[in-house]
Amino acid sequence: MNTNKTICVVGAVLPAMILASVALAQQSGAMRQSVVGSPHDLSASGPGRIHALDEEQVCIFCHAPHHATGQFPLWNRFMPPTHYRIYQSSTTDARIDQPYGPSKMCLSCHDGSLALGLVSSRPPNDPIAMTYRTIPPGRSNLTRDLSDDHPICFRYDRALAIRDRQLKNPDLVTQELPLGKHGDMHCTTCHDPHNNRLGNFLREPQVRSTLCLSCHQMKGWDIGAHARSNAAVHGRAVDPREVLPYHTVADNACTNCHKVHGAEQPERLLRFRREEQNCLNCHNGSVARTNIAGEVRKRSGHMVELYTGIHDAAEDPRLNQRHVECVDCHNPHAATVDRPNVIGQPSLGAVSGATRFVSGVDRAGVNVENARFEYEICFKCHADATTRPRVTDIPRVIQQTNTRLEFQTNNPSFHPVIGPRNNNEVVSLIPPWRPSSIMRCTDCHNSDQADNAFAAQGPHGSIHTPLLIDNYSTRDFTTESPQAYALCYRCHDRNSILGDQSFPFHSRHIVRGRTPCSACHDAHGISRTQGNSTNHSNLINFDRSIVQPATGGLGSRIVFEDRGPRRGSCTLTCHGVVHVNFQYGN
Amino acid sequence: MQRDIGLWGFRLIRMNMKRNWHIAVGFAGMACFVAMGAGCAGKGPVVPAWRAKAVFGEDQDSAQIEVFGNLAQFVPRFNPTPKLDQFLYGPSAPPGLMIRNAQGIAMLNHLLLVCDQGYPAVVGIDLSTGRSKEWQDIDHRPRCPIAILVGTDGRVYVADTTLRAVLVYGPTGCFVEQLAPSENPARSFRPGSLAMRDGVLYIGNLGDHRVDRYDLASRGWLDPLPSSVDGPPIVSPTGLAFTSEGTLLIADAVQARIFRMGADGRWQTPIGGPGRLPGQFIRPKQVACTPSGLICVTDAGRQSLFVFDAKGAYLAEVHEREKEWRGLTLPSSVLALPSDGLNMLMPEGRPTPQPYSAEWIIVSDTLDAVSLNLFGVRLPHGGGATRAAP
């Protein structure tokens, strides 16, 4: 019994002791791993495939106690007389120089130009014999083109952090990442050539991009979906075979989309040259739950795959060449899944979590850095942009393609996107919609699967043109049905409309006359600059392909006159019927 | 300059907070000196103190050596010229032209040529203006310049022990040629010292332990010394010089002797020998002969400058003297100049040294912060040389 107890005690204590000792060993071992035995051990006993044939010293490939080159710290290699292609980006605020100082020392091997065994402490005609003369092509050979690598040799000072607010104040960067003599960034800022404890000779762990985030403080990153997603990075669309360092999106963090060295798209170091591939690689239903790749290929959609090389993060949205990319509406650093748009519910129109921290154009036409309202993102391209879509499907009496003007709250009539309506005349609304509600562009323009909680939401693509959440027939002689005008009936009660509660002849026009809603109504609104509250209230803006002018009184014209709530008159010809000053209402 | 001094002061304050106060005090002295110089530069010409710090040599009737100290102090307008504060190891001096490890020195007109092994280059200091620059052709830098000689043919010869050749430059510093015996398959030729007489260049060959001779007229190598079996075995001829009578002096650093070969080719009694007694050497590096016949020897082992008379009798050992002079650290080369040899340092209106120095000796120091030391030779009345007013 006593023995058993002892065994129990031993059994309990021993694992604890082992665990403790292992933990201790890890802690002490975590401090440093010797350069001896690391990939930088190029001696004849070194572990890598690149090593010397008979030289047994380890340090001598870079440092020499005597007859070094004279460069600190006892540098034993010659500087490559190379001109490098350096990193360029439209959004960088740093002034990047040709490599110098310690970076150039690293490049004396890693640009693949100088012989590995050529050292100052030995005569030039007797270099150290190596298995490879120069560094072979591969990941460690950066070549002379450094434009696809993280920039080095720029001054990282407070001024830079002020210019680029997504960089930390260098005073707050951890001491583990040393800057150069003049506060400049070098290879040695991220890499410790002597210590391969973390792999790749990194100074800070790569998991969750601790290293990158030591300097970069991307707006909204901390609570962003990409920083927190535990989705496994398997089944990617573009590079399914490339092994990412970690299992989940959150652990890979920056590495999901960026490559610090050898990026396919040099500017902003993106993994793929085609912008959307960086997103659709995962957002194809494999890593990410929803299949955006399928959405953008639908009949009507924001077809991001049609454009390559046009988008520039520094562009002015109002002046750029026409294009659409994922990052025009999304900020992948900040996007969250926390605050989705609830389709068909009134809201304040604020941006969703997926579109956090995206630039926009506000209701006054001014560029804003962070869009607060969803329409501000849409206005980037669909408002004052010179290259906005200008061809309308429906020829109307008043033509307007600038949606910003269509939705202004002082317009004669408008759908309440920018602000609530100024009257309470809408009787057909289905609760919770009320005349004073605010709606969003995505209440109408959304995926046809938007109501499916497991499908992709948002205006990526739809089978209904133009990118509508539901069917909306605009053809003349459309037979009325719940499907024909399903878009309108989402909010406007079909029974109310067909019951002629607002306009006494709705039923006659829609059901008997088989006239589409769009024949009389312009869904977005009528700009104050073009229409007036008498002729263009109630979104009246006739479809010229259906409605013809009528001759009478003041000549040939198409005109609607508002004569108070649910009262008005029309002068027009439609389906062969001529209204001249035809009045309705009491 | 003023801003530099401010920085310097700041650094001093920082230093004083550390434990190494003695160094701080040392540098403080230097900084005060620089500040004083700068202050003077603002007001008017610098007036160096032509006062000997110490006098060596016991006998009033024979030559005495007076110590003037750092040569840089006496170079006119050295403070206004930004480059010469490098000469002084100024605090903000960029690396480039400050003299790091002075080895061989030679005078070419008003230019003092200094073999800087630390750079490595031949630095030319214009003693009349105080400006210094890399003198030789930058495409033909020496690798390890040890000795320099301004030949009677106007060319400048630089012995380089790493390149194992004597580099020949024109009077303006342009590279002319490289001298090395071609029939030396082992490449053991290591020139360490140079002397010239009668159109023959004498090269102390440290690798082959002999003195090579090169005839400049026929451009051919002559028999090396010692040619006869009765000659003394030379191990490392680190210094070569000719007396005015034509006696070749060979300083041997390993054997700690100065061998002498007369103009007639006969070997005479060597000067000195290993030991710590007066007149004995530990590591004699260079030898020079003053116009009046004095033999000056720098000894890196004893950290001193030895002076012998023309016959080889010991006169004085110039070394550290407490409170008077800090002494030499690793003296390398010695250059003897006639009494008018430094006239460019004493233009009109400048006070002349008192008492007059009849001859000048400049000693380069490989390791000390004071790279170039200036000594005067005080000759007795009616001595071999006339006392010349500069």
Next chain:
Amino acid sequence: MKKIVFILITMCAVFGAGADHGSSPERASHGRDTVSSHTSGVLGGPHDFSAWNGNACQTCHIPHVQAVRPVATQPSATTQPAVELYRIAGQRSVFVPGRYTPGPTSLVCLGCHDGTVAMSTIGSSHSMLAGVREGFASSQDASWRDHPIGVRYPADPREFHNEAFVVKQGIRLPEGRVECISCHDPHNVAGVKHLLRQSNRRSALCLSCHIK
């Protein structure tokens, strides 16, 4: 005079033959690192000047003046005073910080190893060096061709091993400073290439101090 010769011969015996026993076999066992013939000790090594001087020691060890003076009590050759008698020809006995130069033992080496008699290592002993290392100027400004000497052994536990530990490894730090004899053994006791104190196979000597 006879006495001196006797002492010299004894000293040579100590450094030449006796050193063989003192060397640890595992250090000298690596064939690549040893000098061509498995010699250790001064005689036969690179510092054997006996062929020139007839005396292997006297090139560096020069007797003090007292040695030739008649002394009442003659010290025995094997006792400490005799060794003191032949103390290296250092000019000063201690490091003088104000001089910004390497220590006295290194000055002996540099007397020859300045590019004249032997290969130049003067780059390590730049006169600015001590001042630089004490914090006056950036060490990156100066041109270093050789490992610094005359500098205080750094007390940086991240980059350098503890001083006591280093000394225990066989690295000599006279007056707590790095000098030539920290890495090199002029008497060639270990018989390792370049007169190192121990083999530098896999940079073991470098890593005795540097934590890399």
